[in-house]
Amino acid sequence: MGLGIRLLLLLLLVGAAAAAAGSKEEKGSSGGGLRFRRGSGTFKVVQVADMHYANGGRTGCRDVLPSQVAGCSDLNTTAFLYRLFRAEDPDLVVFTGDNIFGEDATDSAKSMDAAIAPAIDMNLRWAAVLGNHDQEGTLSREGVMRHLVGMKNTLSRFNPEGVEIDHYGNYNLEVGGVEGTMLANKSALNLYFLDSGDYSTVPSIRGYDWIKPSQQFWFQQTSSNLQTKYKEEQPKQKEPAPGLVYFHIPLPEFSSLKAPHFKGVKQDPISSPSINSGFFATMVTAGDVKAAFVGHDHLNDFCGKLDGIQLCYAGGFGYHAYGKAGWSRRARVVSVQLEKTDSGEWGGVKSIRTWKRLDDPHFTTIDSQVLWSRGSNVGGY
């Protein structure tokens, strides 16, 4: 490499680092926690579903066009992550399971490190839940979750402390209001993460596992406590802070949504558990949940509203995951906007928007929609 080119690369790197540092400044933080941004009053989450990462450059792509097979590997999934993070500059990245495809991973820990690396490299904060394939390699489900919570920049947690709970990786994150405002010390947005398990262990029930009563009880208690704090402590708020829920396997209720009553496409059957464990009813009853986000069915990417809750798929992200040749790999973005109070400062959440980013030549944005808006009943059909 010539001196001129090396100098150019160095300048580019310095420039990129300065740009990254500049955007970090704008991102709110609260003692390592999450916060809305002061300038824009927004908080943005990027959901990455089903990377199915295995051994990097040695693992080929599935379901791409014949012309795309040569030179396609897990590294294309990595490149998509970088591209996505640069374009969206998210406040949080959520990996919703099947992050690695255990069966094809020679070393699960190494695969996970490689899969998540772009988020860490770009100094983004991230959270992950398990899918049904993460544990199929050299680590158990418990082992995979323990590895995830030990990684850099993660906000993932193993499970709540002092509570007996099924599965691994049930936790919640609070997103504080803008620093210096009335809601600075309150959680203006609540994020819930649950482990939807892998396969049923009850001999008479076939198929996928489900969100257990212990998890639902924890969720219900957590939601209730957060709502009490938000509404009872000064400055008291009238309505609960909105909640968003992330897990891997869709609930049976996703099947209730039929075209044209959703935005996006349904090209896969809904692979939910064969029994209904009641988590949808639990979420509706809790009263704060505005949307639930899953992965698992790579060819579904729709959002539709049922009983006041938007049920959303992200669509498949990874190139080693099954997909559909010619149908771009994609990610779901959620942008939450605060409202301006009468005194002109940022208040509570006003609206929640979503769209998808396609890994196509133009990096197209599609299906932008409002999932929820304070005081109105938008998003229904």
Ligand SMILES: *[C@@H]1O[C@H](CO)[C@@H](O)[C@H](O)[C@H]1NC(C)=O
């Ligand atoms: C995978 O990455 C290679 C190298 O950058 C690129 O040439 C190729 O077009 C990518 N394939 C797909 C399907 O995006």
Ligand SMILES: *[C@@H]1O[C@H](CO)[C@@H](O)[C@H](O)[C@H]1NC(C)=O
């Ligand atoms: C938030 O907490 C900080 C630190 O304890 C305090 O200085 C500030 O006054 C609090 N803000 C509000 C609006 O309660």
